[in-house]
Amino acid sequence: MNTTELRETLLDVRNLHASFGGIAALHGISLSVIANSVTAIIGPSGCGKSTFIRCLNRLHEEVPGATTQGEVWLDGQDILSADVDPVTLRRKIGMVFQKPNPFPAMSIYENVVAGLTLAGVRRRSVLNEVVEKTLNLAALWDEVKDKLHHPGSSLSGGQQQRLCIARALAIEPRVLLMDEPTSALDPISTARIEELIGELKREVTIVIVTHNMQQAARISDKTGFFLLGELVEFTDTSVLFTAPKDPRTERYITGRFG
Amino acid sequence: MRRTQPSALSQLVEITYKRRRLVTRAMMIVLIAAFLVATVPLFSVFFHVVRQGLPALNMDFFTHLPAPVGEAGGGLANALLGTIILVVLASVIGIPWGVVIGIFLSEYGKSRFAALVRFSVDMLASIPSIVIGLFVYALVVIPMKRFSGLAGGLALGILMVPTIARTTEEILKLIPVHIREAGLGLGVPRWKMILFIIVRGSMGAIATGVILSVARVAGETAPLLFTALSSRFWFGGLDQPIASLPVQIFNYAISPFEEWQSQAWGGALVLILFVFVTNIITRLALRRAHGSGQS
Structure with a gap:
């Protein structure tokens, strides 16, 4: 995995702190995400993994009582600074959630283009093209091309999650955040999504939170191990899982706690 | 052992x-x-x-004006039409008002001001409808110096607000947080997310709450007694007293004439059927929406 070292850094997180209602959840996280790579975040429940990626698209601050400090640099701009509009930022940093969440009462088609139509894109030819392209990227096109106008909720859980990936890709983000995207899915759907992630990194930079260490080992280039709001270790995935430097990482990946 | x-x-x-x-x-x-x-x-x-x-119930009942005292025949056509006009007017006033309050309570409902609004809406729901009628009497009828369809529609509209607001609030709260976050995560401003994802996605259920409250006010009598009053003639403008089915039933039922009493029963039947049918239709529609709409 030495090739990743040669690529440029896309997201640079520096000394990130976050809290909920006075309780600190992250204590000074610093890490760099390399363009067109998959970065996995692992760690036991409550270690701050989800809070971390929710800071990156500033969804964290939508929770009442939540605070964020530190810097996250993207394209020469600190995206946490007050003069960055979170709404604009989220068009660059998309997100896929733990539970598949297609929008209610919208068809498959409407779900995919929701981010565009709600931003005022109306032209049918543009939308049609985006739908076909992103559903192909999300490996869902063949399964749904004949029923694009069926409700999004009529799909299976795994298909719904791929629909949500297509929806996030439709606005062409630079970064795709995935918050345990397969934890609500069966093993076959999980395998499909993992395969998809491997292909998607050509288009987009991926940061994925996962409970599943095997998953992190299978799909990511770099892995960060979080514990109690701290980044214990962050290195190439192959190194982290074979020769961790920190004894806490070793105990976690060998299943002795967490 | x-x-x-x-x-x-x-x-x-x-x-x-x-x-x-x-x-x-x-x-x-x-x-x-x-x-x-x-x-x-x-x-x-x-x-x-x-x-x-x-x-x-016969053709005359649905097509004729009330007959003068002592004459046989006649109908309640003006009261039927009047009730339809009053309900439409009430809907125009009450539905937007109630839905907007419901959206506010569900989406911005954590502030103190929202708690006050919620409390007021609950109080409004428990105020007897005749008191609402009195309120509108003081607000509209006295300044205008006449009973009017406008006053009646306003009284019914106010009556619709609390039920619509609270059902809309409860329906919107059913949409899980992660759907809202998915909307925000797509770079959609909060107000757009609320209107075009959350509210749009709950349209069917909100409509059900609205229709049930329309059916309820269609049968209200007390708030109309001193707002819309009643009339023996066809609709003559919103600033004129207007006939309505419930008030006509009330007037006929307490009259000494058997013909009128019988027509009051007829009116009551029409009213009950209206409420039954709307209830059943909305419930069926809701069940169908639930079958395919929800995951």
Whole structure:
């Protein structure tokens, strides 16, 4: 995995702190995400993994009582600074959630283009093209091309999650955040999504939170191990899982706690 | 000791089991009684109204003005039309008002101001409808110096607000947080997310709440008594007194004439059928929406 070292850094997180209602959840996280790579975040429940990626698209601050400090640099701009509009930022940093969440009462088609139509894109030819392209990227096109106008909720859980990936890709983000995207899915759907992630990194930079260490080992280039709001270790995935430097990482990946 | 224990235990189990069966039976009887208490009055009212009201229903009933005292025939056509006009007017006033309050309470409902709004809406819901009528009498009828359809529609509209607001709030709260976050995560501003994802996605259920409240106010009498009053003539403008089915039923029912009393039963039947049919249709529509819409 030495090739990743040669690529440029896309997201640079520096000394990130976050809290909920006075309780600190992250204590000074610093890490760099390399363009067109998959970065996995692992760690036991409550270690701050989800809070971390929710800071990156500033969804964290939508929770009442939540605070964020530190810097996250993207394209020469600190995206946490007050003069960055979170709404604009989220068009660059998309997100896929733990539970598949297609929008209610919208068809498959409407779900995919929701981010565009709600931003005022109306032209049918543009939308049609985006739908076909992103559903192909999300490996869902063949399964749904004949029923694009069926409700999004009529799909299976795994298909719904791929629909949500297509929806996030439709606005062409630079970064795709995935918050345990397969934890609500069966093993076959999980395998499909993992395969998809491997292909998607050509288009987009991926940061994925996962409970599943095997998953992190299978799909990511770099892995960060979080514990109690701290980044214990962050290195190439192959190194982290074979020769961790920190004894806490070793105990976690060998299943002795967490 | 060890050998006798299981039989003592099984005896105990046997006793508890018998007791449980008795309790189950007793509870079943209580439930059936509760069911009868709830449904017997409903069906007895319904059948009584059908028996008394059906003979009064004919073509004239739906197409003619009330006949003068002492003359046979005539109908309640002006009251039917009047009720439709009043309900439309009430809807125009009450639906937007109620839905907007419901959206506010669900989406921005954590502030102190929202708590005050919620409390006020609940208070409004518990105010007797005749008091709402009095309020509109003071607000509209006295300054205008006449009873009017406008005042009646406003009274009914105010009456719709609390039920629509609270049902809309409850319906919107059913949409999970992660759907809202998915909307925000797509770079959609909060207000757009609320209107075009959350509210749009709940349209069917909101419409159900709205229709049920429309059906409810269609049968209200008290708030119309001194707002819309009543009329023996066709609709003559919103600033004029206007006939309505419930008030006409009230006037006819307390009259000494058998012809009128019979027509009051007819009106009551039409009103009950209207409420029944809207209820059933919306419930069926809701069930269908639930079947395919929700995951």
